[in-house]
Amino acid sequence: MSLAEIRETSFEETAGFGGQGAVGDYIALLKPRVMSLVIFTALVGVLIAPGSLHPVLAAVAVLCIAVGAGASGALNMWYDADIDRVMSRTRSRPIPAGRIEPGEALAFGLTLSAFSVAVLGLAVNWLAAGLLAFTIFFYAVVYTMWLKRATPHNIVIGGAAGAFPPMIGWAAVTGTVTLESVILFLIIFMWTPPHFWALSLFKRGDYEAARIPMLPVVAGEDVTRTQILAYSVALAPIGVLPAVLGFASLVYGIAATVLGIAFVFYALRVYRRREGEAARKAAVSLFSFSLLYLFLIFSLLLGDTLVPAVIGAIWS
Amino acid sequence: MTGQNLHEDGIRLTEEQKRRQRSRSVAIGLALAGLVVLFFVITLVKMGPGVFNRPL
Numbered sequence: 001m002s003l004a005e006i007r008e009t010s011f012e013e014t015a016g017f018g019g020q021g022a023v024g025d026y027i028a029l030l031k032p033r034v035m036s037l038v039i040f041t042a043l044v045g046v047l048i049a050p051g052s053l054h055p056v057l058a059a060v061a062v063l064c065i066a067v068g069a070g071a072s073g074a075l076n077m078w079y080d081a082d083i084d085r086v087m088s089r090t091r092s093r094p095i096p097a098g099r100i101e102p103g104e105a106l107a108f109g110l111t112l113s114a115f116s117v118a119v120l121g122l123a124v125n126w127l128a129a130g131l132l133a134f135t136i137f138f139y140a141v142v143y144t145m146w147l148k149r150a151t152p153h154n155i156v157i158g159g160a161a162g163a164f165p166p167m168i169g170w171a172a173v174t175g176t177v178t179l180e181s182v183i184l185f186l187i188i189f190m191w192t193p194p195h196f197w198a199l200s201l202f203k204r205g206d207y208e209a210a211r212i213p214m215l216p217v218v219a220g221e222d223v224t225r226t227q228i229l230a231y232s233v234a235l236a237p238i239g240v241l242p243a244v245l246g247f248a249s250l251v252y253g254i255a256a257t258v259l260g261i262a263f264v265f266y267a268l269r270v271y272r273r274r275e276g277e278a279a280r281k282a283a284v285s286l287f288s289f290s291l292l293y294l295f296l297i298f299s300l301l302l303g304d305t306l307v308p309a310v311i312g313a314i315w316s
Numbered sequence: 317m318t319g320q321n322l323h324e325d326g327i328r329l330t331e332e333q334k335r336r337q338r339s340r341s342v343a344i345g346l347a348l349a350g351l352v353v354l355f356f357v358i359t360l361v362k363m364g365p366g367v368f369n370r371p372l
Contacts, residue, residue: 022336023343056361060354123358 021104025094029077029105030070030112037294038069038165044298045169045184048247048305053173057124061172064120065165067112068132072161074109075140078102080148083210089203109140120172128172135164149211152218159192160185166298180247183238187297190235194228194267195290201225201270201283221279225271228286232267236260239297252300263293 042065046058053061077084077095081102084090094100113136121129143158163185170181200207200214201224207214216224239260243253266286273282329337 020333020336021340023339026340026343054361056357060358119354119358123362 020098021094021100025099026108028094029074029100029108030067031073031076032070034073034162035066035070038162039066040295041184041188041298042066042165042169044302045166045181046173047169048301049170049173049181051173053124058172060123061120061128061169064116064124064129065132065168065172068116068120068136069165071109071112071116072136072139074105074112075136076144078105078109079140079144081105083149083212086210087203087206089206124172125175127175127177128168131164131168131171131177135161135168138164149213152213152215154213155196156193159189159196162192163188179245180242183241183245184301186238186241187235188294190231190238191290191294193231194235194263195287195294197224197228197231198270198283198287198290202280202287221274225274229264229267229271232264236264239263239293242301248301248304252304255300256297259293259296263289266290 039062042062046053046061077093080090081093081095084093085096090096095102095105113133117129117133117136120132139158139161143154143161147154147158166184166188167177167181170184171177174181197215200216201221204214204216204221208217215227236257237260239256240253242248243250243256248256266282266289269282270279270286273279
């Protein structure tokens with residue numbers, strides 16, 4: 001191509017040479033904050049599952065689940081670059097900011113997806129790999145491409161993608177999907193709507209600007225507050241189920257009950273405070289507490305397994 | 317323009333672009349080396365040390 005021809009090409013075409021992004025931009029494509037939650041819940045699934053898996057293979061399983069989750073994040077950013085450009089929360093992401101080309105993000109996401117699923121299947125088992133492949137498909141295609149822009153219940157169904165990691169971790173160890181792993185799935189599945197609807201209450205303007213049919217935009221804030229309360233009331237007993245079904249201790253059961261009541265308390269505050277700064281603060285508080293809730297529930301489940309094992313090792 | 321300088325002999329990267337290219341190359345190299353170690357360790361774990369003890 002001559003210089004004259006190059007000069008005739010548009011900005012977009014010259015930008016198409018790509019390769020402008022720093023390493024940090026590619027890490028940002030993996031949504032590290034979401035990935036940290038995935039790593040933690042998957043690790044808990046691996047550690048509390050009955051049976052044994054070689055520590056190296058357990059680490060490989062968690063690594064593959066984390067990379068698979070990151071890959072689906074990259075695919076999500078590739079597809080959502082147009083709406084990310086509009087929202088203040090996502091405007092500085094690598095693609096809308098112009099540091100990474102959409103095609104680069106797509107290739108990055110697809111490559112990591114294929115690698116994570118293949119390595120998990122070859123090193124651990126194909127049920128876990130199949131579940132990981134389904135999770136990536138569910139997040140990138142069902143949620144991102146279909147539900148997100150089509151229905152206000154996008155995060156209710158799409159939340160399943162975030163709920164699979166502990167189930168995949170469990171399947172990596174046991175080679176099966178059992179009731180216990182379904183309960184772990186359900187805890188995150190029921191936690192997701194009140195968590196994201198609390199966010200959407202104080203980030204409503206962003207979603208309106210991007211024309212994403214989040215519940216407060218489509219049905220109004222009052223309906224959203226009712227739905228948040230309903231899902232919180234449903235979540236509280238589900239959080240206690242591990243103790244009820246006998247795969248967590250009484251200590252876990254009591255702590256999960258207290259945490260569930262606290263969750264409903266924060267949801268009730270969101271339900272009651274509907275005007276001005278108080279309403280915004282209530283939504284922010286629920287959003288923050290929901291993160292703490294999930295972290296504590298899974299930490300308690302982990303403690304239930306690790307503490308007796310450590311005590312047993314000390315005594316023997 | 318993207319910051320790239322167009323010359324008769326093609327595109328010349330700016331110093332910042334060269335730095336980013338180098339850091340990406342290092343990251344890819346480290347990732348590939350990590351994969352080699354990972355596959356080696358997985359092979360040992362899956363097949364045991366006996367993997368070395370076989371007729372050629």
